[in-house]
Amino acid sequence: MSAPRTQVNGYGRYVGRVGALAAALGIGVMVATSPAIASADSSTSSASSKDASTTTSGGSAASQTGTDSGTQKATSSPSTNSTTAGGSAGSVATADSTDSAGADAASDSSDAGTDATAADDGTDSSTTGTGTDTTGTDTTETDATETDATDTEPTDTDTTGALTEPSQSPDTGGTTATVPESSNRPPASVTETRSTSSHPTATTETTTVPAQRAASSAPLAAAAPTDPNVTGTVTESPLAGTSSGVAATAETSSAATESTALVVPAVAAAAASTGTAGPVIGVIGFLNSVVTNLLNPFLAPAPSTPGPVTPIVWAVLGFVRRNLFNEGPTITYDPTKTSQTGQTVTGDIGAVDPEGDTVTYTVTKGPQHGTVTIDQATGHFTYTPDGIDYAGAQTDSFTVSVTDGKKNLLSFFRQPHGDQTTIDLGVRPPTAERVIVPLPPGFTNAQIPRFAADGTSLLFSATPPDAAAGARREIYQVNVDGTGLTCVTCGVVDPTPLRAGTTAPRILSKPVPFEDGSGRILMQSVDPATGAYTHVIYESDADGTRLVRVLTPAGKPGVIATDPQREMRISPDGTHVLFSQIQLVPNPSDPPGFITAVPIVGALTPGLDANGNKVYTITDARVVYPVGEGKQWTHDGKGVIILGGLYESGNVDDIVVDIATGEVTRLTGNLDYDEDADLSPNGQWLTIDSMRGLDALTPVTRIVRPAFLPLLIQGSVYTAYAGNSDAVNVSNQPWLVAVGDDLHRGDGIPLFVSDDPNTPQDEGDGWTARSMPSWNADGTEVAFWEADTTDPTGQRSRLVVAKLQYTTSVGTAADKTTPTVSSAFPTLASNTPTQVSLPPTGTYTGAGGGTAVVTETTDATTGHIVRTVLYTDYVDDEGMILNGVESTDQSAAQNTIHYIADITVTGTHTGSLTGDATINKLTRTITPTTAGSQITSTLDGDTLVLLDPARVAAAKAST
Known part of the structure; x- marks a missing residue:
């Protein structure tokens, strides 16, 4: 049997719903001792008092998630502002929000009551009125002439595997309406864009998260099983895909007051409810959602017009809503608003807290190939890769959680009071x-x-x-x-x-x-x-x-x-x-x-x-x-x-x-x-x-070692590759x-x-x-x-x-004045040019061990300087192990340099460096002493000859 219908006008409707609960919880003591006693939340998204409707429900409360084929019966009368529902699975009407921009939109996205939209003149629509269209698009609120839901409700053909509730017993005295069990659409919904870590690219999933999700699901990370085939935004309605997948549904309200909702498949709730704590948490979660929606209006400032609810009572009820029934923040990351400047990627995590509480962001899993920082005040993140890939785009991801540090009734059951998502990133390479x-x-x-x-x-x-x-x-x-x-x-x-x-x-x-x-x-x-x-x-x-x-x-x-x-x-x-x-x-x-x-x-x-x-x-x-x-x-x-x-x-x-x-x-x-x-x-x-x-210099330089010798080959290499005209240089x-x-x-x-x-x-x-x-x-x-x-x-x-x-140069120098040139530099009038400075003679240790012994002698007759390097298991900075000797015999003015090398290479690469040739700085030539004694290196089977005529010609022809 259904409970008798009641009608409460004005602000007293809210008192009637929560008065007994407030007394039971000792609200008077809380208000008297709380610093928030004299304040009211300034959120603009609370439901207007004139839009609220009351509902009495009977039977056991049932958790509702997703859209399934189960039905429940409700009564509707165009002449009253109350709705009575009966049966073993009760439904609770909630106050509809008329503001799409406020913080309560985030709160309402987690509420689970069945939408009962009230007309502005005090006439309520059916529980399954035009606001519960199974196509996923809510209609605007109607006046007292609103068409009954039985005339407009389409048949639900969802095959997602959602749980099916048994049909409810018909109530007397009203019109019977069919309501999909998953149509627990909150008064206002929040768009959440979630990037799942199982996808290499950003995957947007649109899901409605009811308030009782703590009762019907595992922690947030496991609440929405992901479909590996979903790689982008899906705009299908109704919910499509298998029961283990999450499809995205984009909703557009005709009144432009509802953002895209996030829908969690009912199968997720079913899997989670098999635990022993599921029924208890489900009941508490349902209670939390009911009371939260009832108290939502009190998040707004107290009305200036006189009424049965005094400002002190309004503040009390607002305190209860903000503290005992505080809703956690949700993440609404939109990857389309992420941008790249230079090699830096920036974006907005987009956390929304229903009560406007200060939120804290935590990177729970950092990126593998870069660094990320988050501005705690704005939620903006900045990602910089460890290095630049000049050949193609780089991908990376990080996982971030958000919380407001508050608790509610569900916190006693270790349910999370926040949200978490994985953000996938792409960094484009420099281009010209x-x-x-x-x-x-x-x-x-x-x-x-x-x-x-x-x-x-x-x-x-x-x-x-x-x-x-x-x-x-x-x-x-x-x-x-x-x-x-x-x-x-x-x-x-x-x-x-x-x-x-x-x-x-x-x-x-x-x-x-x-x-x-x-x-x-x-x-x-x-x-x-x-x-x-x-x-x-x-x-x-x-x-x-x-x-x-x-x-x-x-x-x-x-x-x-x-x-x-x-x-x-x-x-x-x-x-x-x-x-x-x-x-x-x-x-x-x-x-x-x-x-x-x-x-x-x-x-x-x-x-x-x-x-x-x-x-x-x-x-x-x-x-x-x-x-x-x-x-x-x-x-x-x-x-x-x-x-x-x-x-x-x-x-x-x-x-x-x-x-x-x-x-x-x-x-x-x-x-x-x-x-x-x-x-x-x-x-x-x-x-x-x-x-x-x-590979002009690399036949010599790719076997990396310090400049122990005056191996001055640069002028000769330039001349060979420059040719005799600009067109081949x-x-x-x-x-x-x-x-x-x-x-x-x-x-x-x-x-x-x-x-x-x-x-x-x-x-x-x-x-x-x-x-x-x-x-x-x-x-x-x-x-x-x-x-x-x-x-x-x-x-x-x-x-x-x-x-x-992707190389944008920003942040130019502000001060461009030339400082006083150091007097330690010699003046042009006093400077005598000198030969290039080389490391002094002695024993040097390689980057990874071994030695290089440098010696030098001078011929008293010719003035030639002979410099020798002996490598013994010398490990360079690339892990190559050098053994052997190289030397130079230079003339007094360095105009000619006779170079000899016989070095074997092991370690990270295997090969050799050999050569016997004379470098002439005046003619800019390098001449082998004998046929086949050109300076040559081989690494892992790849042989390069310094100034190889064929390679030089190919370079000039490559333009």
């Missing part, structure tokens, strides 16, 4: 999209672009269209899309004196913009016949536009500067310059003497020459490293990049020298030939011209690589196009990439140039911009 800068017909020899001071347009050198034979090459500026082309130097006189006996105009080349806002541009003025050059500075002001000469001070007496202003670069603040000099120290015993490069930093000081012409003079010029070529400034102006570091035998690497302290930091570590290098604005990425991938092809990866001998990605010798197709485009890559202002683009003398258009060269993705 090449753009050929369009130029009007007639331009030839467009070369060496650099981004201008505006950071977006390009400066470059080219011969003007329709120019007469021997015309001067000018400096132009153009946008990357080819628009805005202007000639910067046309009509501006070059004050550099012409070489005696010639009238041909000098070429303007290699523009380098000032970054100090002055609009000045540094460039080379080149003799077209000899290639000798000096530098001039373009400037424009109120007095006009001009080119101004740059003058260098004299060096030490007896030292000859054969190339006095090599590769000059301007400091970021425009006050100093970095350049190199090729210097000669005459030596009659080894003519012409010792030749080397020295890097120099000096102040750029304006002034007048003897004839009253404006000039820039380099003052306080200091040699900042004994040997090497200056390549570039760091973007903060505190250091300079120098190609001159000797770390591994046969190789030369880039280093950064702090000009204020003299501290040296290694920048690159690749084992092949490198040239021009430029750091990204944030200093994290490197564009570098290199022969990596061609493959020595300076641009690559992109993270600084840390280059240090660990990584290659990065090429910014040029070349043929893959391992395929029958020719992937090359016939253009050879050339040197001096340049970054734009934000590090998203790199400019360089390419040459092809067979180009049918006659242009012979072109400008290229590589647009980068």
